[in-house]
Amino acid sequence: MHPTVIVVGNGMVGYKFCEKLVAKSTAFNIIVFGEEPRRAYDRVHLSEYFAGKTADDLSMSTTQWYTDNHINLYLDDPIVEIDTTNQQVHSQKGHVLSYDYVVLATGSSAFVPDIPGIEKKGVFVYRTIEDLEKMKAYAQHAKCGAVMGGGLLGLEAAKALLDLGIATTHVVEFAPRLMPRQIDDAGSAILQAKLSELGLQIHLNKSTSSILGNDAIEGLQFNNNTVLPIDMLVISAGIRPRDELAKLAGLQIGTRGGVVVNEKLQTSNPNIFAIGECALANSTIYGLVAPGYEMAEVVAANLCGANKVFAGFDMSTKLKLIGVDVASFGDAFADQAHTRTIVFEDTHKGIYKRLNVSADGKHLLGGILIGDAEAYNMLLQTVNNQLVLPPNPEELILGSRGAATSNGSGVMSLPNDALICSCEAVTKETICNAVTDQQITTIDGMKKCTKAGTGCGGCVPLVKDLITGTMKANGQYVKNVVCEHFNYARQELFDLIKYHKLTTYNEVLDNYGSGDGCEVCKPVVASLLASLWNDLILKQPAIQDSNDRFLANIQKGGTYSVVPRIPGGEITPDKLIVIGQVAKKYHLYTKITGGQRIDLFGAHLNDLPAIWEQLIEAGFESGHAYGKSLRTVKSCVGSTWCRFGLHDSVSFAIEVEDRYKGLRSPHKLKGGVSGCIRECAEAQSKDFGIIATEKGWNLYICGNGGSKPQHAQLLASDIDSATCIKYLDRFLMFYIKTADPLTRTATWLNKMEGGMAYLKNVIINDSLGIAAELEAAMENHVNTYECEWKAAVNNPEMRKQFQHFVNAPAQKDPTVVFEPMRNQIKAQAW
């Protein structure tokens, strides 16, 4: 008979306990009771529910997982009594089950202060998905909200209010600073300034005396008799351990709450354990998930016969609060008398860094990082492993951010038992051994093999550095190869294909690869073949990436979007009318894109050729929105109309877009041309940007919008149009020849040794002697350009590929469903 373990509570820690126990042993009969109606979900990322994640996205497992591991899960059925005499639990729905062990993982609830009026409508706590759903419903009618509590959870809740579209959001904190448990006054001031910029109104030193309003909340009254009018309030004033069940069972409870446990997490009854936020270990409630996971590990291991203890936990944290990095590690508030502090403050950029160093200057004790927490992982390791500091420890936070100081050597100097992933308790040694003994060389492989990086993900950069560092230490040649089928970098394949004049994927694979290829190397080779020979990509449809394969962008639900080229954003009324007619005829959702074009969504695969036939008839060409290739060259209206314009930016944008249209590259390419320094075309955020000057054009390159915006850098000033085109030819072809797959120009430049100075030398001074070759390659592209949609609709064999059912060619995919929205359609959510 297997011993029965009953887990009370199905939160993150309760779930993690089950995961750890089944991983160690199959000798237990595990039964879980949860109070909430759904399976354990990721409470740490709760605010993402408002940012668009669904309850399913947040879920930590599937129903199948419980079935597969033979765990009985009772949801929506809290345990109401533990009968320690008969070793039985009683659930609310009347289940009575005997146990050998009970693991209490009841978590905590929000602490709600006893303020008059707290029961009014519009007052919420922020704890469960149900709480969030209630907030969401109420927020539709709220204009002004507040969060009581400026701690970590309070600021998360404030983010939730912002995401809910509450126009004015206040944060009210009793203490004189934000996050009083993690950061100091100076750090709080910087954080406050940053958050104010993002639209939060922060009130410190405020004690609320009552909640105003009749039935629903109308405002907060403070002790100093001021009033803050609001119509919604979220309480986030701390947590309270859920210890009522334990108390009822006669277990020992701390004076301020929490189930008292020993170092093995045993309660005063040796068969009952408590883990997570309901447990009072070392006289502390550990209000973070990582120590909860460690407790789960200790109990699971001990049930399986190990002898592990819970020896406290590092409460260091790093998180992004409403887009601002905040980190606090080790002893963040070290007593000034016995320590030295190094402080860096930049109120302009909103950065604050503090290091606490031991009196002898040898060790780092702890610190605080606001606004830029990139150094967090390494600093935390320095504290935890008592690494001896360099003579100038300020370099740890100020250090030149250049490539000269390699992070790789830093991680390799850590001791073997350094804890790299604290969520899953993975040490440096485990990671390095996986590289050496099991040849794990990718992050995905490491996640599968060791689980490192699968929790909060914060350690992933460290894990990557360790993988690379270990490989180098083992004498392995670290090369950025394309995938398992090609032991070559993209640039090497480029040269091989070029010099051996290979024209098909199969030739390339047969000569230089192994296996049958995959979804990584096929598009890479397809892109190289297109860049080099500019042949029609649909002649080799099977190697094209999802969107190139059907010359359209696949969208939710399996329909496609259609983007005709509108060079420079200039379009005649007649052409606009045709777009409208096409959209109406095929019931397409219509939207203006960021690149001055029009995107038509919801096209069935079967309709694409007919749609394009009509567009081509009207003079349109493919916009290549589906390709890693030139998208648009955005322009302002320029000197033909604008009273400030210096040159005709539209004409030049059209010339440039027509020149590079269809050019296949490692990633997408965007350009812009502005007619004066006001820069209305936002050209400096593009891969290449051209700005008119009194004397000619300024050419900027390697800018980027998107997730990591970066301004383009000046390549040449006051050049004429012909020189500008010449430099662009060289620049684009050099990028196509040398960049790694899926690397935008900005990242390519950032990784380039010698940076902009080197690139300038190659493009302008022809330092490599390849300028003529690059220009000839571009000339070949321009001369061989052909609209691939025109070719496709005129070729019956290619047209045939645009069918959903091969055995019912006229029939469209019956599973495609649209929903109405603002007089148009939208795809069904997934």
Add this chain to the structure above:
Amino acid sequence: MENTSTNWFLACATTDVPENSGVCVQYGNEQIAIFNFSRRNEWFATQNLCPHKQQMALSRGMLGSAGEACEPKVACPFHKKTFSLRTGECLSGDECAIKTYPIKVENEQVFISV
């Protein structure tokens, strides 16, 4: 061709399926993806639905092989989840698997057992 066992369904002609890629066939209310992995001289059939986001898309995916054993696979065009064409197992570390169907080619016609 004398064996016309009732559960073999004539899906399409071999020439209907481009080399090293897939097509979708309708069978009642079901959608089945057929793959002509000509590089390996093999044919495969699976469900067309990608279980990751419930999209009818696998027939439009890219073919390839994984690992030393050269496991044949297809990558969904939506998020590049990959599945073994032989067993249906998800090779991207997820728990979802896909259904596979026996397939045979006779006289340049493709049959699926349903």
